[in-house]
Amino acid sequence: MNDIRVKICGLRSGDDVTAAAQAGAAYVGFVFFPKSPRYVQIDQAATLAALAPVGLCKVALTVNASNAELDAITAKVPLDMLQLHGVESPERVAEVKARYGLPVMKAIGVADASDLPQIDAYSAVADQLLIDAKPPRDAELPGGNGLAFDWRLLAGRKYWQRPWMLAGGLTPDNVAEALRMTGANQVDVSSGVEVAPGQKDADLIRAFVGAATSR
């Protein structure tokens, strides 16, 4: 066992929450982006979050959400963290953090080295960073596309100012290599533990957490 922390994102059923918790995930994510096959409505997310055992960090993933949307989510769902996965500016990240009093994780899309400097800008305001593959220009979703970026871009950059997670195209088969190449100590996965879009699989969740944590 190592101290790698795993987030399983896009949970939609009680069985998903149980599978993530039993596998040893540290975070679970609920997607509040209607175009996603992993979308959950607020009442559904509230029910799922209530099933999470104490200590499992419950994250709401939103995309360019308004205050009204975030007000509605945070009023009903017991949360430990907000994940901002759109084009929210550093100022917006700071505003959300102050308004809701929850830790904020900002997702940053990376395709090449020119995308890396923004990580420093967000480090000044976000509590955590999620370094994900930049979506293709015509993508419907800003994340959850099962696409990896060139992990060599992060080699030797282990020490960002903030805790960070690696995401994008991770699977039970490649997560150990991704951790080795990037030096990440946290990873986030969505489509890599699914048998169909939005349909998580307990065996894949177990295999992913096992592969990440047993190096």
Ligand SMILES: O=C(O)c1ccccc1N[C@@H]1O[C@H](COP(=O)(O)O)[C@@H](O)[C@H]1O
């Ligand atoms: O999962 C989604 O549907 C999603 C929708 C909108 C924004 C982000 C989304 N997912 C995030 O993207 C990463 C990477 O996904 P994948 O493992 O490549 O499928 C995922 O961990 C979520 O945080």
